[in-house]
Amino acid sequence: MSGREKISMDKATEEMFRRARELRIETVWDRLEKQQPQCGYGLLGLCCQNCMMGPCRINPFGGEPKKGVCGATADTIVARNFLRMVAAGAAAHSDHGRHVALTLLLAVKENGGTDSPEGRKMFLGADGLVVQSSPYQIRDTKKLKAIAQRLGIPTEGKSEAEIARAVAKIALEDFGKQDSNPLRFLRAYLNTKTLEHLEKAGLLAKVPGWEAGVLPRGIDREITEALHRTHVGTDHDPMSLILHSIRTSLADAWGGSLIATELQDVLFGTPEITRTEANLGTLREEYVNIIVHGHEPVLSEKIVEAAGDPELIELAEKYGAKGINIVGMCCTGLEVLMRRGIPIAGNFLQQEAAIITGAVEAMVVDVQCIMPGTVDVARCFHTLVIDTSPIATFPGAIHVKFNPEKADEIARKIVRMAVENFRNRSAHRVRIPKVKQAGIVGFSVETLIERFGGSLEPLKEAIVEGKLRGITAMVGCNNPKVAHDMNHITLANELMKRDILLLGTGCWATAAIKHGIFLPEYADTDNVGPGLRKFVKEWNIPPALLMGSCVDSTRILVTASRLAEDFDVPIASLPIVASAPEPMAEKSLSIGMYFVSSGITTHLGLTPPVLGGREVVKILTQKLQEIVRASFIIESDMRKAARAITDHIDRKRNELGI
Ligand code: SF4
Ligand code: SF4
Incomplete structure (x- = not known):
């Protein structure tokens, strides 16, 4: 158990940490303590595992070994490690962006079908036989047109679906294009004077090979090249490696992340000013509590919709709950908070604390920043941790993998599981901190x-x-x-x-x-x-x-x-x-x-x-x-x-x- 006195300046988290001690539940702070002392080589970036001649470590005090088995210096190793971290971060953001661009395409899928009376596009299902309506629609046409305009896509006389397809096409091309021109999204959004400066930045570095500049050419390309450059025996120049960190991060900023934000606004609505609440006190004792946790709103938007289904609310009431309460955690939480005013139960370090309240029927997770430790904490309670992303599986969790074509059905299934689980809650173990803020x-x-x-x-x-x-x-x-x-x-x-x-x-x-x-x-x-x-x-x-x-x-x-x-x-x-x-x-x-x-x-x-x-x-x-x-x-x-x-x-x- 962690011996640290103050683990948080947040009263709700402190209260739940004390509760974890009482129940002898291990949390992130305990695991951090068990890791002490953390490896000095790792903390300094001086450990390399990029090939099987290693792992190699460099003496930080100037003695031997001064070089890895291949001859790589401390600076080469540190710069390579740094670039790999940036590339992993860029990959996570950008893959998210790709999922959103594909969802936009799904929303306006073309099959020669007709518009339904409710205005929903009808299309052929993946099996080519069933005619369904798309689970996603365009919520913000104004934003769609604004993006199109920036990208130079003509909108006059074009249908919403045609414009959306053209926007999604450029977004997806920015991921995979092979020419050397900077990303279309970057050129459309970055102000001219910054763009002009970045065009010359490669030359300013005076590093051979960088004359063409640091502007990203393709999102996937820069991330792949980061792995290539850092492979044993490739790029060893610290400045060159940092220049590619610049290029990769720009592919994230003005590519993958930007595409995620802009196209999510099109699909789910551009946020407007609203009032909401935050902290563990947003969990409600008499309600079925569902936490959406992770990063991508493609499923959580649907969970929020499904929680409003009268049939599921009636079921919750049948089991003695007053209703269904959805709250967020981390960035999935912020997505639904921004667009729908859904309260947020906490940030990264509160995911285990939320489960320790004993009042969470389901924690529905997608990707990024979900600690596998939450599954262990959930085992001490009735909480179901439900993993939904095909790329993120948690041993010990319940797997209900998400398929955007069946989004509504899957979301209802998950909410139903949470509602059914309300019956398993031990009322005497519930401790929700009375702490929340608007x-x-x-x-x-x-x-x-x-x-x-x-x-x-x-x-x-x-x-x-x-x-x-x-x-x-x-x-x-x-x-x-x-x-x-x-x-x-x-x-x-x-x-x-x-x-x-x-x-x-x-x-x-x-x-x-x-x-x-x-x-x-x-x-x-x-x-x-x-x-x-x-x-x-x-x-x-x-x-x-x-x-x-x-x-x-x-x-x-x-x-x-x-x-x-x-x-x-x-x-x-x-x-x-x-x-x-x-x-x-x-x-x-x-x-x-x-x-x-x-x-x-x-x-x-x-x-x-x-x-x-x-x-x-x-x-x-x-x-x-x-x-x-x-x-x-x-x-x-x-x-x-x-x-x-x-x-x-x-x-x-x-x-x-x-
Ligand atoms: S790439 Fe070089 S420094 Fe890294 S593990 Fe291999 S031999 Fe060691
Ligand atoms: S910990 Fe929070 S801010 Fe950091 S990446 Fe995860 S969700 Fe985002």
Whole structure:
């Protein structure tokens, strides 16, 4: 059992951790303790397993061994490991994007069928015999047309289905195209001055082979090439490997993730401002509780729909429940929160805690950030962990694999299983912490522009006047190596005090709702500076704005790109910084890298495994400034981090002459 005193700054999580101790249930914090001391070579990035002559480790103190069996140096090994982490993160985001593009195609599947009386497209099923209606429809035609327009697709006289097919075709081509032109989505969304700068960035690096630049050519291609370059005996130059990290992360940002966000808005609706709640107190004692956890909303949207099915509600009532309560967890949770106002039970480190309440009938998981430990915790209760993705199977879970063509049927089946499971709940073991907090959420780029009266001009003016010092993109995970949510909230408050507006996503955003930061009245606290307070009151918004899940960090990039257009500068000239105060997943490194690559200096609150490569550290924290005009700040003390971020913002303001 973990001997740590404070594992979280969140009362609900602390309460559940104490409950876990009482019940002798092992959690993530206990497992972290059992891993101590963690391997120093791994922490420094100095271990290589890329071939079977290894594994090789480099002595970090300058003694032998100085090289791997193949002769690879510390910097080569560290840079290769770093690139592989970025590529894995980019792959996870982008594969998600691919699934969404394929779902869009499914929604408008062409078979010469007819429109049903309800307006649903009829098409032939996979077996070629059964005529069905598509489980998915286009919910936001305006957004579809806006995307088409950006991509240069003519919309005049075209049906919605024709436009959607053309958009999905370009998206899928961006994954697999083989020419050397930059991604179509990147060219359509990135502001011209940033694009022009990135076109020259390869030359600035003065590394042979990079004359053609760092812009991504194909999403899958860059990820594959990352694996190729890091294969034994291939690319050994630290700078060259980091340049490919730039290219791969840009393929994530302005490719895979952007496609996910934009096409999800088309299919499920562009978020609008709404009020919701967060934390374990959103679980309801007298209800059937279902948690949707993971990252992709393609199934969770359907689960939410199925939970409204009168037949299933009646069944729940028959078993003595008052109804069916859906709540979210991690980014799947944020997807349905943003679009439907569904409450979120917690962020990454609360997945086991949620089950320990004893009140969860089913945790429905898809992909990414789902700890296999949840299955072990669920064994101590009646909770069913139901895995649904064909690419993510959890030993010990119940497998109900998802097929988008049968989405409605599968979602109803899962909700029914949860309802049936209500009968197995032990009422005397239920302990739901009475902790929850409300927040105003749903700030897509579109709603932001609408709130500002049709453009981002008010934001620009506030920055020029100095009412707002700048903007920080707050992103990323939880990590049990630091007290849960502590870095997130400490840094957020330090920055808001300095009149910096926060735009946030991912597990940072869930922490922020739980701590009340997304309430407009938070602006009245001492944690918000006078300029920021004045600005948010004028526009009736909270001092920090929730823009979505991790893949939706692209909404922050698109906002930055629009702002750069308004200032007529590259993104790198803006007083904007990004921060991942509690990074954990490889995806957080890809996000960090893509902010830097797009020109936004990025702070990491925990050190990634790079310290073993002096040259790599120099590249990431300094030399990248010469190439993409941004770099990493690595600082684990949040007060110092706030000062470093503010200094950077002030430097950018000076350069802009404001
Ligand atoms: S690639 Fe080189 S450093 Fe890595 S395991 Fe093989 S021999 Fe060792
Ligand atoms: S922010 Fe990090 S931990 Fe949270 S869902 Fe995203 S990748 Fe996972």
